[in-house]
Amino acid sequence: MPLIKRVSRGTTKGIGAALLRESVLTDDPTQEMPLPTEDSAPPPPAAEEIHALPKDTLLQNRYSIEGMLGVGGMSVVYTGRDLRFKDVKRLCAIKEMYQRAPDSQTRMLNLRLFDREAGLLATLNHPAIPKIFDFFEENKHVYLVMELVPGKDLEAILEERGKPLEETTVGHWAIQICDVLQYLHNQDPVIIFRDMKPSNVLVTPENRIVLVDFGIARLLDPTKSKGTMIGTEGYAPPEQYRGVADQKGDLYALGAALHHLLTNHDPRQETPFTFQDRPIRKLNPLISESMEKIVMRLLEYNAEDRYSSAQEVKQALLTVLGGSGAFSVPYSGSEPQTAASAAAALANQNRASGAELIWKFQCEDEIRSSPCIYKGLLYVGCYDSNLYALDLAEGKFRWKFATEAGISSSPAIWEQNVIFGSEDGAVYSLNQNHGVRQWTFRTGGAIRSSPVIQDRLVFIGSDDNSFYAIDGMRGSEVWKFTTSLPFRSSACPSSDTVFTGCNDNFIYGFDIRNGKVKSKQRVQQPIVSTPACNDDLVFVGSLDTFFYALDKGSGYTVWRFRTGHSIISSPCVVGKRVFFGSADGGFYAVEIKTGKLAWKYEIEAQITSSPCEDSGRIYFGATDGCVYCLETNSGTLIWKYQTGAAVVSSPKVVEGVVYVGSMDHCVYALKA
Amino acid sequence: MSLSSELILASSLAAPLATGAQDQTAPNEVPTEKLTPSEDLKVGEQTLAAFGQRDIGQLRQSNQDNFFTLVASLPHEDSELGFGLFVIADGMGGHAGGEIASSLAVRTVAHHVLANFLLPTLSEEPTEALQSLLVEALENANRIILAQARRAGSDMGTTCTAALLLGPALYLAHVGDTRVYLLKPNAFEQLTTDHSAVGRLLELGQIAPEEAHDHPLRSQLYRSVGQQPTVQVDFLYQRLGPATKLLLCSDGLWSMLPDEQIYATLTEDDKPTELCSTLIKQANEAGGEDNISVIVVRLPSNERLS
Structure with a gap:
């Protein structure tokens, strides 16, 4: 048409x-x-x-x-x-x-x-x-x-299958295609096929491939640098748009066709020349690394970075496929990649043993609070009702302070004082050196939110359905906002607005000076995750399974991202991505601009711990008792460390050491 | 279509469905000079105002461009939030297909946003995320146009770019080569990326801007609305910051005038009506090879936030 x-x-x-x-x-x-x-x-x-x-x-x-x-x-x-x-x-x-x-x-x-x-x-x-x-x-x-020629073209085969084709099957076709491309490229004058794409390759019932539609194949005349531009968008190499058609262009198109077959992502539907943004294994983890490498090299934007000839590509493919007979594998072949991925998992496990314990310290009950580090000391709350101060270097006990109930709130430091809430309903401020009480602020309900301090104001929520701004110096109330359900999320102050979530399903933006509501957005379930901000957006997860990005100024939802279960973990923003865990066992890296998934790391346990990033690595705990360390860019596991019980505490990283609490009553210091 | 008639009246839809080359000037949103207190979202000196205009150009037999503009003010906590919806579409396809496709796109997108965002907001009902709202609006347009095209045996399709302004931020959904520019103090930024192979090559530095300008395939799109069962929609969130104007236009404007000239024109005046006619005049003087449509939005000064 x-x-x-x-x-x-x-x-x-x-x-x-x-x-x-x-x-x-x-x-x-x-x-x-x-x-x-x-x-x-x-x-x-x-x-x-x-x-x-x-x-x-x-x-x-x-x-x-x-x-x-x-x-x-x-x-x-x-x-x-x-x-x-x-x-x-x-x-x-x-x-x-x-x-x-x-x-x-x-x-x-x-x-x-x-x-x-x-x-x-x-x-x-x-x-x-x-x-x-x-x-x-x-x-x-x-x-x-x-x-x-009897048979079906590769596009029809892929459409029929409706999912990516197996690596060995595609590999053996690719070898045959290399053979015929080499034959064409060896002609004198050289013949460029120029329209390599799945619909131009037929597979016979004997699994032999045949190229069809030579309508635009072109004899390469080296004296004429610019030719007629013909090809198929999505498969055609960039240089073809300048009228350049040579052997390397056919190799690019072959790469594009292989990418299509191995991922079932049609390049004609994508932005041209974006293959490098869509590595094959991201789309189809069953493909081997070496196959991915070959295809991605064929798809190099600059022709000089590609293979030099079809012959060279064939050699590389033979190495990957183990040189098995090119004509013997039917395209309904088995999936040998399961073995490869099992091996990769084993390798990961081995790598995991790379985690290294520096010290651990045992308290008397579960640790849900996240550690806070300041001037050589580590502070953490424990369900045994004490706040502990430990020596950072060796994990030695320095002092503890008893409250009247368990502490799940995480401490914060302000002006030589360590400030935290307790389930006894009070907010405490202690001298950080000796644990001497400076002030106590009593609320009407248990405190599970953690204090956040900005410009002398301590922001904290309480189960008495109020959110407080407290004078950090004197421990007196500056303002409070009361609604109908508890505040368990912590605060995220950002210039003149402080954001927090509430069990009443709202995320609020309060005027820092007087607690007036500047913006609020309703979600479908309570918010216990603590918001994080960048310049323009506020990020937060909800028990309704969605992760939200809101416009800071108006509070409207810019995008939301669905996970499979409640989100309790609080997000962490690193560069152009936001990271968080979900109770569905996924740890997510999402692009801030688009709300699209960058990568996901899956485990078989809930992730309620909040991530912490340092030097290209991201750390979090999970209810399987492990502390995970992933590469921030790719989500590749670097190590994991098994503790004796669930890790809901969030790690802190200082000078190459990860500090985290576990429900096994211990605080751990691990080599980052 | 269950929209309240007030909303329709207050807005301006560029053209009734497929009336061919009827013209040209649509009534503007908030009159820029004779502002009545209720229409004036005045905070500080700069007020939110928008105007759209389309022109057939010098060579074409029909106008395949269409647009929609709406400016409003929403109650928001203790104050107001500026609201603007701007949609522009450049249709393609023979036998009046282009006009039909762009008109359908503009109407569908505007209807979707008003029905699923503006009306629920006024009745204080929760609304979905703006990204999915806008993406769905374009996906709806895609489905409706494709269905109509199949019935009519037509190959029609269209570009479609929708900009939703809400307080301090702008939300864009975009397919094709209609463009959105943001005019900032000392800067002129193109927010959208053309979905043309040539645009992509330009982005990659494979061809020079001059080459791109004359490339015979420059208006060949790899994404359009109404020609595939699914469409991939670009979404963009943009803080307005100190920006002073917003421009939406079809390729009939940007392919005729260099960015520098558009920028210079936009800085000369503060009246969207004047700016629209000046830009269209300039594009016609430069050849007017395609239909020209332009929406100019004057942005309120940002100080109102604090």
Whole structure:
């Protein structure tokens, strides 16, 4: 169907990746030309445009039309019977030049292409190239009679499968494609296929591949640097848009086709030349690293970074596939990658032993509070109702301070004082050196929120349904905001607004000076996760399983990201991504700009601990008792450390050491 | 269509469905000079105002561009929040297909946002995230246009760029090569990326801007609304900060005038009406090779936040 409309004199507005299968551009950019296209998607070409030959039409008194095989951008292909062989039914493919272009220039070009295809094919002899039997003109149409190759094209095979194809199957096809590309590239003059894509590769029932549609293959004339730009968007290499078509362009297109087959992500649907942003293993972890490497190198943006020849690619593929017979594996083959991924998991486990304990300190009950570090001391609350101060270097006990109930609140430091809440309902401020009480502020309910201090104001929520701003110096109330349900989320102050979540399903933005609500946004379940901010956005998770990004100024939701379970873990912003855990066992890295997943690390336990980032590594705990260390960029596991019980405390990293509490009553210092 | 008639009246839809080359000037949102107190979102000196205009150009037989503008003020906690919805679409496809596609896109997107955001907000009902709201709006347009195209056996499609202004931030959903520019003090920033292969090559430095400008494939899109069962929609969140104006336009403007000239024109005046006609005049003088449509939004000064 003609998708590129021709306008009277102006530009053409063309459309569609998938729709643009073949495009033509003259060497002269001022010369306008509609672009012949081909497509199988609806709406179908109008019947009167095709003028299909009826069955039993006789051509050259020799070829009888049996039916239509397919419609291309410039041609119709029929199944025909060669009547010269009277006793046997000898079938062939008859390609009819299909002139739809309204202007004579394009028709001339199309004819030239067709002529060229015929001439080209006639001189070639390779099992992966269809043989040509005849070429003639009749009733103002041009026909090419070719070997009828039984089989399906790779695009159809992929569509039928509906998921990525197996690495070995694709690999063995790729080796065969390399063979035929090498054959073409070795011709004198060199022949560039120029339109390598899954729909131009047929697979016969014997699993042999055959290249079809040589309509745009081009003899490489080294004296002519700029050629006609033809190819298929999505598969065509960048340089082809400048009219450069050479061997390396075919290798790029091969890479694009392999990427498509191995990931089932159609490059025509993607932004052109973005393969490097979509590494194969991100889309299909079953593919081996070495296969990914080969394909990604084929897809290098700069031609000089790609392989130098199809031969070289074939060698690399043979190494990956272990040199097994190229013609022996049916495309319904098994999935050998399970073994590879098992090995990778084992390797990960081995790597995990790289975690190293520096010291641990045992308290008398569970530690849910997260440590706070200041001037050589570590402070942490314990469910045994004490706040502990430990020596940072060796984990030796320095002092403790008893409250009247368990402490799940995490301490904060301000002006030589350590400030924290207790489930006894009070906020305490102690001298950080000796644990001497400076002030106590009593609220009407247990405190599970942690204090956050900015400009002398201590922000903290309470189960008495209030959120408080307390004078850090005197321990007196500056303002409070009361609603109908507890505040267990902690505060995130950001210039003149302090954000926090509440069990009443709202995330609030209070005016720091007076506690007036500047913005609020309702979600579907309570928020116990503590918000994090960047310049423009506030991030927070909710028990409703969603992770939210809100506009700081208005409180409106910019985007939200769904996980499989409640989000209790508080986010951490690093560069252009925000990181958080979910009770669904996933640890997520999400792009701030788009709300799209960058990567996800999955474990089989809830992640309620909040992440902490340092020097390209991100740390968090999980209810399986492990502390995890992942690479921030990729989410690759660097190490994990097993403690004796769930880790809901959030790690802190200082000078190459990770400090974290565990429900096994211990505080751990691990080598980062 | 269950929108309240007040909303429709207060807004301006560029063209009734497929009336061909009827023109041109749409009534503006908030009159820029004779501001009545209720229409004036005045805070400080700069007020929020928008105007849209389209022109057939010098060469085309029909106008395949369409747009929508709406400016309003929403009650928000103790104050107001400026609200603006701007949609622009450049259609393509023969036999009036382009006009139909762009008109459908503009109407569908505007309807979706008003029905799923503005009305619920006024009745204090929760709304979905703005990203999914806007992306769904364009996806809806895609579905509706594709269905209509299949019925009619047409190949029509359109670009579509929607900008939602809400207080201090701008939310964009975008497919194609209609563009959004932000005018800041001493800077002119193109917020959208053209979904054309040539645009992509330019982004990668594979071709020079001059080459891109004359490239025969420059208006060939790899993404459009209404031509595939699914469409990938770009979403962008942008803080307005100290920006003073917003420009939405079709390629009939940006391919005729260099960015420098558009920038210079936009800095000359503060009246969206004047700016629209000046820009269209300049594009016509430069050749007017395609339909030209322009929406100019004058942004309120940002001080109101503090």
